[in-house]
Amino acid sequence: MADIVTIAHFSDLHLGPIPRPKPWQLLNKRIFGFVNWHRRRRSDEGMDRLEALVRDAATMVPDVTVLTGDFVNIALPQEFAQARHWLDARFDPAHTMAVLGNHDAYVPGAINAARTTFADYLRGDNGGPLPVRRIGGAALVGVNSAVARPPHLSSGRVGQQERDALLHTLERLGDTFKIVLIHYPPDQDLARGRRGLDDCEEVREVLAAGNANLVLHGHNHRPSARTLTTRDGEALMVGVESGSSDGSHYPPAAYNIYRINTGDGAVTMEKRTAIAANTISNETFNFAPLNTA
Numbered sequence: 566m567a568d569i570v571t572i573a574h575f576s577d578l579h580l581g582p583i584p585r586p587k588p589w590q591l592l593n594k595r596i597f598g599f600v601n602w603h604r605r606r607r608s609d610e611g612m613d614r615l616e617a618l619v620r621d622a623a624t625m626v627p628d629v630t631v632l633t634g635d636f637v638n639i640a641l642p643q644e645f646a647q648a649r650h651w652l653d654a655r656f657d658p659a660h661t662m663a664v665l666g667n668h669d670a671y672v673p674g675a676i677n678a679a680r681t682t683f684a685d686y687l688r689g690d691n692g693g694p695l696p697v698r699r700i701g702g703a704a705l706v707g708v709n710s711a712v713a714r715p716p717h718l719s720s721g722r723v724g725q726q727e728r729d730a731l732l733h734t735l736e737r738l739g740d741t742f743k744i745v746l747i748h749y750p751p752d753q754d755l756a757r758g759r760r761g762l763d764d765c766e767e768v769r770e771v772l773a774a775g776n777a778n779l780v781l782h783g784h785n786h787r788p789s790a791r792t793l794t795t796r797d798g799e800a801l802m803v804g805v806e807s808g809s810s811d812g813s814h815y816p817p818a819a820y821n822i823y824r825i826n827t828g829d830g831a832v833t834m835e836k837r838t839a840i841a842a843n844t845i846s847n848e849t850f851n852f853a854p855l856n857t858a
């Protein structure tokens with residue numbers, strides 16, 4: 566079935582401010598993230614830009630909004646509660662699909678709290694091994710790559726079980742336009758070693774063997790667009806800026822709108838950038854049909 570599917574892609578919201586932690590909550594890796602956050606994101610500027618982008622995205626009336634992780638900063642329980650409240654006021658879980666990032670799994674055990682808190686956004690249409698949502702002639706597949714790591718390490722891992730589930734899911738989707746949501750870029754040139762995906766090569770093999778069409782990711786807080794040769798064509802892999810960047814350490818906050826022709830696989834991407842809290846710029850990119858199989 567040929568149709569146009571419209572997707573808004575936000576990532577790395579790193580919602581702030583961080584609620585005041587109890588002293589004992591900082592007796593672990595969180596202390597580093599807490600100090601860092603206060604050094605870098607003290608102003609409200611980033612959140613103001615994010616609010617402008619969210620209002621802008623609503624006017625685009627996307628079929629679905631996807632969020633590729635790092636909702637919070639240091640995974641405090643009070644941060645999760647605040648983030649869920651924030652999301653619910655702006656997005657409808659029925660039309661929003663998310664995966665988690667390393668900051669949502671910042672300390673051991675945090676990912677379980679994140680999974681519970683954001684369950685309505687992480688879920689698929691039904692109970693397969695991985696969450697899948699069908700949108701017209703496309704399907705979204707959520708892959709978890711976030712794991713707790715010691716201080717100064719922010720690498721991720723999908724793991725054998727989840728990779729097997731991804732391959733099975735992609736194969737089962739057949740000719741559907743397959744969109745994979747993952748926090749980390751599956752590309753060693755974009756993130757490697759201490760901040761990359763441990764099993765990057767294995768994940769790429771699965772994306773290729775399963776004929777993924779589009780991979781949407783975050784983590785780098787910088788824009789990127791790469792291709793990956795798949796069994797029958799090419800997958801486009803797009804990374805988006807942080808939705809709440811004030812522009813001082815990373816490119817300014819932005820989100821992407823993809824319009825996908827699921828018949829021929831052509832993708833048009835509009836990048837909407839908050840160059841200030843009250844000014845959004847627009848840039849359009851056209852990607853040729855990627856998989857004609």
Ligand SMILES: [Fe+2]
Binds near residue numbers: 635666668784786
């Ligand atoms: Fe991030």
Ligand SMILES: [Fe+2]
Binds near residue numbers: 666
């Ligand atoms: Fe990240």
